[in-house]
Amino acid sequence: MLNNLDLTWQKRRGAFNHDWLKNTYIQSLSSWLNLLNDKIEDPHLEQSFVTQKLPEWEAHLAEARSLPHDFVSEMSPKILFNVEPLSNCSQETKSWLPDLIHQLWMARCSVESLVAEAEQAVETAQKAYEVLCAKLKSIPCVTSIKFLLELEPEFQAFYEACVALGKAMEKFPSTVKVT
Amino acid sequence: MIPIYSTPHILVIDDLFGRVDENGRNEERERLCGNFFLNDLTGDTAAKSSTLRVKQPVANAIFCRGQQPVRARSGDTVENDLEGTLNFVRRYWIGLQPGEAPCSMVLLDLCFYTGGVTHESESQKGKGMAEGRPGDDLPPGYFGLRLLETLLNTFPDLPVIILSSMPRAEVSREFSGLGALGFLERDSIESPKLLQDYIQRHALIADASGEIIGCSRSLLKALRAARRASLTKKNLLIRGERGAGKELIAKYLHRQASPTVERPLVVLDSGTLSPELYASALFGHRKGSFTGAFEHRRGAIMEAEGGDIFLDEIGNMPPAVQNGLLRILEFRQVIPLGGSAGDARTIEVRFISATNADIDAVNTTGMFREDLYDRLREGGTIFLAPLRERKEDIPLLVEKFVRQAEASRKDSMARVIEPDAMEMLMAYEWPGNIRELRNCIFNAVTSFPDVEHLVATHLNLPGQGKQSPREDTGISTAGVVSAAKKSLTESLGILGNFSFETLPAAELVGALNRLSEVCGEAFARLLRVALLATRKPTVENPEGEMRIQSAMKLLTGNPGLSASQAADIIKRTLKVYPRLETLLEEDPILRAAHEKSVKLRPKGPQKPVIRGDG
Numbered sequence: 040m041l042n043n044l045d046l047t048w049q050k051r052r053g054a055f056n057h058d059w060l061k062n063t064y065i066q067s068l069s070s071w072l073n074l075l076n077d078k079i080e081d082p083h084l085e086q087s088f089v090t091q092k093l094p095e096w097e098a099h100l101a102e103a104r105s106l107p108h109d110f111v112s113e114m115s116p117k118i119l120f121n122v123e124p125l126s127n128c129s130q131e132t133k134s135w136l137p138d139l140i141h142q143l144w145m146a147r148c149s150v151e152s153l154v155a156e157a158e159q160a161v162e163t164a165q166k167a168y169e170v171l172c173a174k175l176k177s178i179p180c181v182t183s184i185k186f187l188l189e190l191e192p193e194f195q196a197f198y199e200a201c202v203a204l205g206k207a208m209e210k211f212p213s214t215v216k217v218t
Numbered sequence: 219m220i221p222i223y224s225t226p227h228i229l230v231i232d233d234l235f236g237r238v239d240e241n242g243r244n245e246e247r248e249r250l251c252g253n254f255f256l257n258d259l260t261g262d263t264a265a266k267s268s269t270l271r272v273k274q275p276v277a278n279a280i281f282c283r284g285q286q287p288v289r290a291r292s293g294d295t296v297e298n299d300l301e302g303t304l305n306f307v308r309r310y311w312i313g314l315q316p317g318e319a320p321c322s323m324v325l326l327d328l329c330f331y332t333g334g335v336t337h338e339s340e341s342q343k344g345k346g347m348a349e350g351r352p353g354d355d356l357p358p359g360y361f362g363l364r365l366l367e368t369l370l371n372t373f374p375d376l377p378v379i380i381l382s383s384m385p386r387a388e389v390s391r392e393f394s395g396l397g398a399l400g401f402l403e404r405d406s407i408e409s410p411k412l413l414q415d416y417i418q419r420h421a422l423i424a425d426a427s428g429e430i431i432g433c434s435r436s437l438l439k440a441l442r443a444a445r446r447a448s449l450t451k452k453n454l455l456i457r458g459e460r461g462a463g464k465e466l467i468a469k470y471l472h473r474q475a476s477p478t479v480e481r482p483l484v485v486l487d488s489g490t491l492s493p494e495l496y497a498s499a500l501f502g503h504r505k506g507s508f509t510g511a512f513e514h515r516r517g518a519i520m521e522a523e524g525g526d527i528f529l530d531e532i533g534n535m536p537p538a539v540q541n542g543l544l545r546i547l548e549f550r551q552v553i554p555l556g557g558s559a560g561d562a563r564t565i566e567v568r569f570i571s572a573t574n575a576d577i578d579a580v581n582t583t584g585m586f587r588e589d590l591y592d593r594l595r596e597g598g599t600i601f602l603a604p605l606r607e608r609k610e611d612i613p614l615l616v617e618k619f620v621r622q623a624e625a626s627r628k629d630s631m632a633r634v635i636e637p638d639a640m641e642m643l644m645a646y647e648w649p650g651n652i653r654e655l656r657n658c659i660f661n662a663v664t665s666f667p668d669v670e671h672l673v674a675t676h677l678n679l680p681g682q683g684k685q686s687p688r689e690d691t692g693i694s695t696a697g698v699v700s701a702a703k704k705s706l707t708e709s710l711g712i713l714g715n716f717s718f719e720t721l722p723a724a725e726l727v728g729a730l731n732r733l734s735e736v737c738g739e740a741f742a743r744l745l746r747v748a749l750l751a752t753r754k755p756t757v758e759n760p761e762g763e764m765r766i767q768s769a770m771k772l773l774t775g776n777p778g779l780s781a782s783q784a785a786d787i788i789k790r791t792l793k794v795y796p797r798l799e800t801l802l803e804e805d806p807i808l809r810a811a812h813e814k815s816v817k818l819r820p821k822g823p824q825k826p827v828i829r830g831d832g
Contacts, residue, residue, distance in 0.1 A: 054343075056383075057329070057383050061404055062234055063246055063344065066253050066404070069252070070249045070253050079271065080270070080273070081248070081252060081269050081270045083248075083269040083270075084269075202405055205383075209385050213385075
């Protein structure tokens with residue numbers, strides 16, 4: 040890996056997947072399910088989860104969708120030709136070699152499959168979220184455990200979808216390299 | 219101070235969960251605790267402000283950021299703090315108060331973000347979190363791996379588990395190589411359950427049932443070995459001195475293996491049985507199979523069907539029983555004594571054996587079958603340290619035994635254990651281990667039932683000013699470990715296996731002379747003891763006449779040893795003593811023996827004669 044490469048995608052993935060999804064959001068969802076299942080008590084979580092924590096998904100959805108899409112263009116080894124030493128290659132070489140390397144990388148790293156899996160995971164989570172929100176609208180009070188308990192299966196489904204999304208995002212390689 | 223809870227104490231070293239935000243809170247830590255069922259005992263403002271209550275915590279957690287400052291604000295710079303983190307772990311691993319258990323396990327993060335705290339880093343990662351420098355979030359730069367290496371170099375027995383949301387595969391080789399025992403994915407659905415499994419397998423935790431008292435690391439490691447062994451059905455060997463609690467460990471293992479299902483545990487103490495009775499007790503017998511076999515008997519192995527059998531003191535097992543047991547272990551079938559092939563019963567039993575003997579030494583003499591030994595320890599060996607090597611457990615044991623002794627007598631008063639008594643109990647070496655300590659305490663309580671204080675004078679310990687005056691031997695016995703406290707085989711084993719490889723060069727200077735001196739002194743003491751032990755009292759000499767031949771027969775184990783051979787041995791043995799002339803001048807017994815030997819064999823011996831084969 041070269042120091043002067045722009046690794047924005049990698050940082051974006053870290054911010055989304057590691058810092059937000061895994062470290063905070065999934066932990067909160069899991070705690071919330073434990074609260075619904077009467078394994079823990081937490082008045083603060085009880086009051087704030089549905090109104091404050093849960094909707095964070097909406098703010099991160101766009102990033103979740105764009106990360107798999109941007110992976111191909113930002114992490115392909117063909118970007119190595121934008122920086123030294125490969126940028127010094129002749130125009131003639133650059134006209135065919137980057138694309139060849141890109142195609143090889145796509146095939147050997149099963150990039151299309153990784154992207155498809157991540158996109159699918161995002162949409163599954165979004166679908167689960169929509170179902171959950173629709174159910175939330177149908178109950179009289181979103182801060183009452185009595186009503187929220189009925190939605191335990193929907194919370195569980197959304198939680199599992201988020202965990203699966205975390206795993207799918209993790210599968211992308213973390214370095215740009217020719218394979 | 220950490221009280222001894224039945225729930226383990228784990229240290230969590232993590233920048234996100236160990237920090238405190240500027241409002242004194244840490245919401246992410248609360249969520250982690252709610253997810254993994256941890257009770258936050260950190261004692262900082264974050265723990266105090268938490269509204270979380272876990273109904274059945276699997277562990278008590280104490281958090282550490284691993285960085286400075288712990289409470290960082292926007293504009294601050296966060297740096298990793300290796301020394302501070304080591305001190306934090308040291309406090310809970312070594313710097314313990316009396317009766318305080320060491321921490322059970324460490325959960326260690328991999329990625330620690332360093333650098334400036336900015337509004338952006340706070341909104342992205344959490345309040346007080348740094349933005350991260352290049353490499354912080356990639357395996358070669360993980361501070362967690364550096365910390366892991368340093369922790370395990372400093373505290374080699376510390377159980378460490380990685381707790382991370384980073385991909386496991388990228389660091390699997392590194393953390394395994396550095397000695398971490400496992401990896402917990404922070405976000406996995408299975409992780410809370412896996413944490414409980416890791417605690418069972420890797421954490422150092424006291425026995426919650428109260429059957430086995432103590433929180434010394436050596437005891438906790440033995441308990442962990444038992445829990446690990448309980449996960450399989452393989453046979454297991456427990457080694458430890460008499461009275462050290464081997465049977466309690468066997469029972470603990472059995473309880474761990476079947477906490478909910480009733481499975482039998484049959485205990486067979488064979489130390490005092492004749493070979494025939496031993497075989498009968500173990501294998502069972504058919505009516506009329508030997509004199510006195512009036513009824514059929516199932517035998518301990520059949521009684522233990524579906525469960526465990528505990529065989530104590532297997533070093534005493536007669537050869538015929540060893541042969542029979544080996545067949546059973548090979549074919550998993552028992553035929554009672556006097557029975558035929560038709561009486562064979564297939565068995566599903568785990569054998570837990572114990573010995574206080576140096577079974578390896580017994581093995582080499584052919585007294586115990588090696589193939590049987592291997593079968594009996596296929597699931598491993600648990601070593602139980604003697605009480606003198608885990609004296610930190612004595613206060614807890616004393617407390618328990620005093621209360622038990624008081625409860626065993628209706629008229630006994632409840633008493634306070636005074637410091638002078640505890641000091642004396644801590645100073646004693648306890649050759650009989652926990653059993654001896656228990657007897658000592660029970661005697662003290664029984665002898666003084668009507669007092670409110672247990673004081674030193676209530677304790678009847680050997681060497682407490684009640685010994686007969688020792689004869690002046692001329693050989694210094696200061697610092698000598700008596701045979702009662704350490705068996706000769708054990709002492710020789712320590713010397714024989716002593717590894718000189720790790721000694722610094724400075725310690726090797728003059729080592730040969732010192733070793734020779736120590737050997738000479740040990741020889742002289744051994745000779746003296748044998749000479750005294752084989753004295754024969756006569757009318758003229760009621761103290762006993764010295765018999766060098768008998769003394770040397772005893773020491774060599776050679777009943778055919780001649781008087782001149784004995785004389786040669788004495789001469790040669792004493793020659794090793796570095797200051798022979800002074801010794802003979804000061805010690806009348808050795809002087810007499812030496813004079814007798816010289817008289818019998820004025821010249822040197824013809825050939826070496828020390829043999830043990832008769």
